[in-house]
Each structure stands twice: as C-alpha cells, then as structure tokens.
Amino acid sequence: MTWDEKIKDFEIFLRFERNFSENTLDAYVRDIKKLKEYAEEDLDSTGPDVISYDHLQEYIFTLSKQKFSERSQARWISSIKAFFRFLMEDEIREDNPSSLLEGPKLGLYLPDTLSLSDINKIIDAIDISSDLGQRNHCIIEVLYGCGLRVSELIDVKISNINFKENYIKVIGKGNKIRFVPLAHYTADLLQAYIKDVRSKIKINKKHEDTLFLNSRGTSMSRVIVFLIIKELTDKAGVSKKISPHTFRHSFATHLMQNGADLRFIQEMLGHSSITTTQVYTHLKTEELRDVILTFHPRNKTKIVE
Structure with missing residues (x-):
C-alpha cells in the first residue's frame, strides 16, 4: 500500500461519498500530498499505515514555523483528521494517529464588506457602452444581488433561471440545490445581456446553456x-x-442590517449550518457598538472624582 494509492481512494471517497465541492476536495487532497512529501523526504518513506502521532505533530510544528496563517493550519489538521478517519473506515489502520492533534485557536473571523456606496462606485466604473461592460455589470449585480459564490456564478445555466417567477436555481457545495430570488432590476439586466450581448457570441456547443461566457464562447x-x-x-x-x-x-450583511431573519439568510447563502451564518450577527453587533460609542450620552460623560 502506497501514499498515492490511498490518496486516490481518499479523493474518490470525498467526491462520491461526502459530496465535497471541487475546491474543498482539491484543498484536502493537496494537504495530504504535502504530508506524503514530508513522510517520504523526512521520515524515510514512512507509509500512511504506520505514521505516528509524534510524526504528525512534528509535521504540523514544521509547517507552523513557515508563517502560514492560523486558518491554513486549522485546515491542514482538518484534512489530516479526515484522511486518517477514512483509513480507519477502510480498515487500513486500527488506530487514528491524528485524533489528539489540536488546531490553533481561531479568533472570530469578520469578513470584509462593502457599503452600498462602494458597490455603486464599482458599478459606475464599468463601461456599459461595450458588450464586455454589460456582461461585467451583470456579473457584479448577480454576485451582490444573489449572494452567489464565484464557483456558483460561473456555473449558472440559463435553463436554471426562471424569469416568470424571478429566481435562479443554484447548485452549491455538495451539489445542494437552492432557489435564490432575483430582484426585478437584476432580472432585467440579465435578460438584456442574454438578448443583446450573449447572442452575438459564437458559442461552444458544450456551453450553449452557460450564462456567462468569455470571448471564446466557453464558460468563464x-x-x-x-x-x-x-x-x-x-x-x-x-x-x-x-x-x-x-x-x-x-x-448577507446588508440583509441583516435591514432586518432579514437569520434563517432566511442561511437559506439564501446555502449554508448547511446556521452557525456559519451567525457571523453576520457579530457584524451587526460591531455596528451597534460603534453607534453606542459615538452617540450614547453616557459614553460622553466623565466620572467626577
């Protein structure tokens, strides 16, 4: 049994049994290939069936000294744990050498957001007099107006857009399907792009249903x-x-700021867990804190000793 053999089996397992998205799958497989290189170069070609907890701990320590982010380190450990759980399920190992590995303590990650003013500035910078500009305008409006991941955006099919009811059928992570409402404004832009811009492109037969195309008539x-x-x-x-x-x-942030229910935002984003969506409640909390510090009279009152 070799690393390459088990990594290939692991990849198949993640793809077909766990339904991992291509991006997540690639990241996990890439992480285990790095571990394989370390085992071959620094551990005298120690195989995945005999590598120990001490070996794994030393590997993680070696990587941590290379100034990778804590989030990258956390993902390595997640990948390694998933790989050795798979080996146990596949009866390659009776023990799990990764079970005691601990990742770095991550602080709360508050994603960067744009104000509506910033978004309008970006849209105003587009030359909509050109066909390319009209396509790019639609791309920005769909990213912002529908909250799509970039992988979802480039895979949108025209046949999955319902202009009568104004929604897009989106196939997200793990092939999970969700239906995202289209604002009338966004729907009108898309229809104009399909009719006036996309129709001029010589489309590759494999991409006849793909919404956003490059100059070669294939998906972006x-x-x-x-x-x-x-x-x-x-x-x-x-x-x-x-x-x-x-x-x-x-x-998501603008929906939260305007009073949308967290469960609704979860559905719109396609999050499998409400915990992932709850980061936006922290964003709102930060905003409220700033308002209190700026405007509340008690914050401007000094205690007289």
Whole structure:
C-alpha cells in the first residue's frame, strides 16, 4: 500500500461519498500530498499505515514555523483528521494517529464588506457602452444581488433561471440545490445581456446553456472573475481588498442590517449550518457598538472624582 494509492481512494471517497465541492476536495487532497512529501523526504518513506502521532505533530510544528496563517493550519489538521478517519473506515489502520492533534485557536473571523456606496462606485466604473461592460455589470449585480459564490456564478445555466417567477436555481457545495430570488432590476439586466450581448457570441456547443461566457464562447474561469473585480475596484478608487466573495458577504450583511431573519439568510447563502451564518450577527453587533460609542450620552460623560 502506497501514499498515492490511498490518496486516490481518499479523493474518490470525498467526491462520491461526502459530496465535497471541487475546491474543498482539491484543498484536502493537496494537504495530504504535502504530508506524503514530508513522510517520504523526512521520515524515510514512512507509509500512511504506520505514521505516528509524534510524526504528525512534528509535521504540523514544521509547517507552523513557515508563517502560514492560523486558518491554513486549522485546515491542514482538518484534512489530516479526515484522511486518517477514512483509513480507519477502510480498515487500513486500527488506530487514528491524528485524533489528539489540536488546531490553533481561531479568533472570530469578520469578513470584509462593502457599503452600498462602494458597490455603486464599482458599478459606475464599468463601461456599459461595450458588450464586455454589460456582461461585467451583470456579473457584479448577480454576485451582490444573489449572494452567489464565484464557483456558483460561473456555473449558472440559463435553463436554471426562471424569469416568470424571478429566481435562479443554484447548485452549491455538495451539489445542494437552492432557489435564490432575483430582484426585478437584476432580472432585467440579465435578460438584456442574454438578448443583446450573449447572442452575438459564437458559442461552444458544450456551453450553449452557460450564462456567462468569455470571448471564446466557453464558460468563464474563477481567475477571470477575480481579475475583472480587481480592475474595477482599482478604477473606482475603492481601497479595500476585494474578491468575488466580498460581494457575497456584503449581500448577507446588508440583509441583516435591514432586518432579514437569520434563517432566511442561511437559506439564501446555502449554508448547511446556521452557525456559519451567525457571523453576520457579530457584524451587526460591531455596528451597534460603534453607534453606542459615538452617540450614547453616557459614553460622553466623565466620572467626577
């Protein structure tokens, strides 16, 4: 039995039994391949069936000295734990050497968000007189107006858009399906893009149903969407570090600020657990704290000794 053999089996397990998304699956497999390289180079080719807790602890310690973020370290440990649980289920090992591994204590992660003013600045920076600009306008509006992940955005199919009822059928992580409402404004933009812009493109037969296309008539890549956003952000003079996910965070934050129920936001984002969505309650708490510190009279009152 070799590392390569069990890593391949692990990949199949994650894909077909755990229904991992491609991005998560790639990250987990990549993490275990790094462990394999360490075992082969520093542990005299120790196999996955005999590697010990001490070996794993030393490996994590070695990585932690390379100034990786705490979140990266936490994911390595998550990947390693999942791999050795799989080996136990597959009866390759009787013990789990990763069971006592502890990840770094993570602080509360509050995602970056954009104000409505920032979003409008970015949209105003788009040259909508061009076909490319109209497509990019739609991309920004769907990211923000529907709260989609970038992987979901580039996979949207025209056949999954219901313009009569105004919703998009979205296939998210783990192939979970959710139905996201479309604002009339966003729906009108999409229909105009499909009719006036997309119809001019020579479309690759494999992508006839794909909503957003590149100049070659095929689906867009995640990297291209990142580059579009970076270019527009720079042009708009918005100094925050922005990614496609920032629009998703902004979508959820603005819903929360305007009184939307947390369960509703969970459904819209496609979170399997309400715990993931609860980060937005902390964002609102931070906002309320700032308001109190700025405006509450007691905060301006000094105690006289």
